[in-house]
Amino acid sequence: MTQTRPLSVAVIGAGPAGIYASDILSKSELDVDIDLFERLPAPYGLVRYGVAPDHPRIKQIIVALYKILQRGDIRLLGNVNVGTDITVEDLHAHYDAVIFATGSDKDAPLNIPGADLPQSYGAADFVSWYDGHPNYPREWPLEAKEIAVLGVGNVALDVARVLAKHVEDLLVTEIPENVAAGLRKNPVTDVHVFGRRGPAQVKFSPLELRELGHQPDVDVIVYEEDFDFDEGSEKAIASSNQTKQVVKALTNYAMQDEHTASRRIHIHMFHSPVEILADESGNVRALKTERTRLVGDGSVEGTGQFVETPVQAVYRAIGYFSSPIEGVPFDFKRGVIPNAGGRVLGEDGEPLTGIYATGWVKRGPVGLIGSTKSDAQETIGNLVADAQAGKLHATSDAVGHEAIVQLLTERGVPFTTWEGWELLNAYEEQLGAAYGEVEGGRGPRERIKVVSRKAMTAISLGESVEGLDLIGQPGE
Template structure:
């Protein structure tokens, strides 16, 4: 870095982690020029492509992110795949520092027999499908009457709710047209959600759980025998108001008269069940779980009692997992870029000067927006420290935004911009306003080429699927 120009910084990944890091950096006191690279033509990451479409309150996060990018001091460069369209070395030629905020974009593995059978799916793939991610197939085999969802986090609840909810009740959302059509034809009647620990250890938020009980024509079923509490459970309830609310909601459901269950579809919540095998020969035919018991500290052990539940599809929702970034070390066990408080470590254990990580690719897929902000503050604090120590310098002579765009133009990369997102945003809202029969805020454009063409002001054929 020289005194004659601002510090030039590239962030890779335009989800909440990247946008918050860019915002914090812009207010750090450094004179800085920031480019925010995104693999997709549209920004916002998992808030756009990882949150169920019937969560308008959660999606209000986009409003906050929108306001940050709308200022104009953070430049969006979309539809650029770092590692394919440009390399880390390319970025290091043009920028004094590079921050990776690429998140966790795939399902964590669950190594039990039968998990690879046809009819067994990762929740992340399903979420990407129903959220209209442009890089996943546009069809999904919704053929099962009975479905198992493995996991007791918010993603598991999202998957269960979308599977059980009638498509007509999703039409007020931005759900893509092809997704609505597929869900309308689904024969599902029962969705079974399995968790290996007790009600006091689930990862649902109270809001998510209460919303589950409000889905039209869907009954929530819980089982008295699944309600175990030990000293660790009691301590969790005493120390966390969130846990207390979740347990109260679940307990209230145990008091409901079974005769009142008249809905066409049901979501069954099973606790103290550890999935041990997906059953079937040529495709999924059932799920085998082992009953567990609490050990006193909130953890569990197997009892040797097994239960088989007939299902024709299994969705594992046991967590997200990061993907390797070309040119960087990667921890295959944890799914993160090796780092110390956001400073990326090389294979030799030394810092890669000027390379940083933030968000889930830094610490793993835990925590919500508050954690993402504090995480970004830590990473940016180290970047500022390194900048003031004179450690950050681009590897080439042509530094900054214009030099990078010239390289992208020369390579024929059809990148998109913030102004392009505003064009796509307006187009999707117009589709919603033009929709017949129901008031919709927007209808999401799915096809990548159409997204890109709209964002670049090019002619397009209007394909949405």
Template sequence: MPTLRLAIVGAGPAGIYAADILLREAHGYDVSIDLFEQLPAPYGLVRYGVAPDHPRIKGIINALRDVLDRGVVRLFGNVRFGEDITLDDLKQHYNAVVFSTGAIKDADLDIPGVDLEGSYGAADFVSWFDGHPDVPRTWPLDAESVAVIGNGNVALDVSRILAKHADDLLPTEIPDNVYQGLKTSPVTDVHVFGRRGPAQVKFTPLELRELGELRDVDMIVYDEDFDHDEASLTAIQTNKQVMVMNRVLNQWREREVGQASRRLHLHFYAKPLELVADERGHVAAIRYERTRPDGQGGVEGTGEVREVAVQAAYRAVGYFGSPLPGVPFDERQGVIPNREGQVLSEDGHRLPGVYATGWIKRGPVGLIGHTKSDAMETVQHIVNDQASWWTPEDPSEEAVPNLLRERGVAFTDLDGWHNLDAHELALGEAAGRERIKVVPRDEMIDVSLGRTTASTS
């Protein structure tokens, strides 16, 4: 039986789904898969990109855990591609590699003032409140009024975490340093700006409904945004999700407001023009143009410019991929150039043995579950491309761990993740919570390797 030795770089949902599908689809092959992850823990976006108060989405981890716990796939955590292991190394030990490194940077927002003090990327904020080990431990939460730019789920996550009372996050796995930071936030108003109308938003109904369930937070919507054009009415009548969200928004219009200590404002038909600076070079306001439907499903400017005083602004306009050493990269799209997952060189030719899946393949669109069909497409090409696989000099199981040890890499494995997982659950149980996430990278490694006991800070 022919052997397929596969390396997957990135142990988030995309990489684990690809491993699972390959194990089921590669009939007639003796499959061996190694997952490489730059963080000491697996699960990528689910652990570090989903808000902690989303237990339903976090439940995806259970399915991912089942794949890893079969014992067929090996995990090498705390291994940085391009530093600890390179593409040339992988060619020496595997038949092919799949890159599933996702997209973790913020997409650019080209408006004046975006670089002011007090202007932040949503991706960085999400990494902070999710306890990512490679971001600063503190976050400047000193604004009473905040702008969030974007009309997608990330914008709602950021807005919800900013507006929500910190004590209401204690049932989640929120790290202690994040809880302490949010606890001292003086925020009273969060303003969400989107250039299109309420029938064109990119939210999901679940995300939207959750906003209305926040304790001691008034939902503020504006009647002027609900003068629907024909295209919007058609969307409301024909799309179930849009219909549900329209119903939720209209219910909020009928609510009594004014008693809550915090307010979350949704501004539709509001195209951000500029972040205005104060004399210190700090965000002092957001200036936007009022838009209107253009009759073709889009919007056009009205020329009416408005301004809202804020002391901080978060851009939540999308994510962007990062280049990998020695791997082609499309700087404009933020992806690895590919054809159905087969990676292409700069001149458009296929690179044998090199594949991509997930957001680094198709861009940061779609929900986590969409990566399954994406991985299936890539896996089918891997299986069919046997003639162009690499021929490794040393495909033995011990070659890679020996190489990492020689280079002094403190890599973690599946047993190490089980150690860390159990430790975080124990920390949570002691505090009457489900889990408390360990944040510092060195402490994650020490717990994984059984070298010490971690703190929760």
């Protein structure tokens, strides 16, 4: 029997992966209705809650995502948690297909002694704090003068930069008031960033690495003894303009011999973390690393030479890990939804009808925005093929947006919409404008982020926030 109505699709997760998948699907040859679900009242996922507020390209990314959702053909349903507010069975009942784009929200584990010490922190948790995620504590223990950051990706750079930067230079961004208050008391003098391999293997983006040296009263120190290149390194430099630029930026930092700033970011290469050492009280006192050397193909081996760097806190920025969703298969070892080309696989290894994955929850936390787009193309291509083959059908007659809105209303879920986000967006911008000129003549703030979920929801629903705490407590 030929389907006469549009194909109804639910996309779970309103970060870049979900938005790009929705956009690509909306422009496919299918006649389609798309609902985009988000567990928080605001869209954009890790772009809003996983990237430092002074990240160089954050504004351009949000503008691009905003333009897609502003069109109105992709309907946003925020403040809806799949697994509690609605189930996967509900989604199967009311949609012909479901795409999971829930991303990666936890820190990958670090299996070395001392990783569980009280001053050993996951970078994802710290990022969520300074980005004002409503589910995270409102205070952060910033007590260390010397800090280690493990990892050589852009998250590690973000963490190092926020830790070392003077709070006055962050006040032009959207950081919440509680974050500004916490950073104002930060006693840090030295942030040490550690990577296992060499200059040609680090994963920093050139722009982010160059921007690191533009922070007022913060020196970037790179050590000449950390420069070594093997055949694999030379090939990487010759074949990648990005690698070439990263090596050049690191070289420029290494050539600087005047360091007079009150805060310093040290980049250490060829150091493999071995143990986080504790003092007699059980608090972090140092990071123990083993020096490594290149073996020819760009990989490294240990040298047997160990170094102890005095630090009082360690931040683990070695990668993200996804969370399972009740009712959806999950590979707990790899931290992804098992799939073949975006088609989610059941326990028997065969594709499950009408269920798909895209983004980091599909392939793991690697790649930038460009990778997310190409990733979505593959998933949507397979969904379109399945739809054209007549494989996709909801399990009930009540299909699509109106049916799910009725269900959410009956369950008392205070869901938010794109119009609600426009209200919250304007409110945050007004908070920034009301702040006026920042102390020191650095200009007005673009916005101040509302942290409390209760306040975010009330603003999005057009309700009064009189008497509501805009910061609130975790989860409220």
